[in-house]
Amino acid sequence: MTTIPATYESSRERFRASLASFSNPSTRSGRRHWPDSVLTSIPLADESDLTIDIISAPATRDKQKLLILTTGLHGIEGYVGSGILQLFIQEYLSKFDSETTGIILVHPINPYGMKDRIRTNKNSVDLNRNFVEDFEELKSINPHYESLAYLLNPARPLQSPFHEKLTFLWNVLRALPKGAQHIREAALMGQYRIHNGMYFGGFEIQEETKFMMDLFSQSISEYAKVVILDIHTGYGPRWQMTLLNPPAEKMTAKETASRFKVPLVAGVNPEEFYSIHGDMTDYVHRMLGAKYPDKDFYVGTFEFGTYGDSLWQGIHSLRTTALEHCLRWFGGSDSSRAWMKRECDELFMPSDPTWWEKAKADARAAFDGIFNAYGIIY
Numbered sequence: 001m002t003t004i005p006a007t008y009e010s011s012r013e014r015f016r017a018s019l020a021s022f023s024n025p026s027t028r029s030g031r032r033h034w035p036d037s038v039l040t041s042i043p044l045a046d047e048s049d050l051t052i053d054i055i056s057a058p059a060t061r062d063k064q065k066l067l068i069l070t071t072g073l074h075g076i077e078g079y080v081g082s083g084i085l086q087l088f089i090q091e092y093l094s095k096f097d098s099e100t101t102g103i104i105l106v107h108p109i110n111p112y113g114m115k116d117r118i119r120t121n122k123n124s125v126d127l128n129r130n131f132v133e134d135f136e137e138l139k140s141i142n143p144h145y146e147s148l149a150y151l152l153n154p155a156r157p158l159q160s161p162f163h164e165k166l167t168f169l170w171n172v173l174r175a176l177p178k179g180a181q182h183i184r185e186a187a188l189m190g191q192y193r194i195h196n197g198m199y200f201g202g203f204e205i206q207e208e209t210k211f212m213m214d215l216f217s218q219s220i221s222e223y224a225k226v227v228i229l230d231i232h233t234g235y236g237p238r239w240q241m242t243l244l245n246p247p248a249e250k251m252t253a254k255e256t257a258s259r260f261k262v263p264l265v266a267g268v269n270p271e272e273f274y275s276i277h278g279d280m281t282d283y284v285h286r287m288l289g290a291k292y293p294d295k296d297f298y299v300g301t302f303e304f305g306t307y308g309d310s311l312w313q314g315i316h317s318l319r320t321t322a323l324e325h326c327l328r329w330f331g332g333s334d335s336s337r338a339w340m341k342r343e344c345d346e347l348f349m350p351s352d353p354t355w356w357e358k359a360k361a362d363a364r365a366a367f368d369g370i371f372n373a374y375g376i377i378y
């Protein structure tokens with residue numbers, strides 16, 4: 001049974017044990033799946049008990065197709081991501097031809113954030129804003145961010161949940177004359193000036209980012225077809241996963257939905273999603289297009305919605321993100337800590353078992369559509 005793990009340690013143990021699923025003899029053919037499959041554990045520089053774990057299973061005869069699945073770029077989102085990886089291993093691994101298809105699984109990109117159940121890494125950097133070539137150039141983006149500091153970055157200890165709910169609602173009303181889209185863009189675009197501000201993209205490339213850049217660069221060159229999928233939670237309608245195309249993807253959302261037979265697709269742009277700088281899938285897509293223009297590739301994100309996508313649910317999501325960030329920097333009452341833990345867990349890994357069953361069904365549908373379109377399962 002595929003479950004969402006309770007802790008980072010139990011998730012890591014389960015993932016490491018999954019190597020046997022790649023190397024054990026296949027019940028289908030009596031031969032080994034990927035005899036050269038390996039597990040690599042990369043410890044963080046100052047946190048040796050925290051590791052980025054990778055299962056690499058190269059094609060055994062003819063390297064035609066490569067699938068890369070990544071999780072935990074936003075640490076706390078790695079719990080649902082871990083469950084989706086297990087679903088993939090249990091239900092899809094036997095459908096792959098190990099002679100022609102390689103597989104790489106990453107769990108999690110941000111082990112510090114997963115362990116501490118936060119989105120950022122140990123330096124308070126949002127790693128999905130950190131895949132950047134010129135940090136100086138990005139310091140001028142998002143010019144309205146500071147003007148919304150009272151809403152996005154309250155610099156004070158948190159008080160009671162009742163007080164914080166009323167205060168946040170009042171601050172939203174103060175900001176609304178500027179427009180909901182203005183607030184959304186300022187909050188979510190990312191910023192490169194305030195190190196203790198929400199959605200901080202960093203002043204330099206982080207070690208986790210550098211590792212992923214190297215992994216992508218070193219693993220894809222030998223394969224003609226490449227599919228890369230990154231798993232996230234939090235955005236979009238609660239009962240329907242959204243497949244996100246990076247900005248550089250030439251297929252429209254409608255064309256992507258038709259090709260992969262998935263019901264909901266959005267492009268990462270202000271009209272369909274929101275603007276992001278330093279996004280990992282955008283970095284990989286642009287790198288593939290520049291270095292390997294002849295490759296057939298797709299890069300996308302599975303985004304499992306949690307709170308929902310109405311205006312009020314969007315405000316709720318922003319409140320949780322902003323106040324959790326404030327709590328980490330400025331502290332707060334015991335009641336606010338307990339409240340924030342509950343809120344964050346529900347934002348990134350809902351406790352409702354019905355939600356998890358629907359998330360798994362959506363993942364299966366997307367896996368089926370993408371894998372069949374690229375001819376990598378049979």
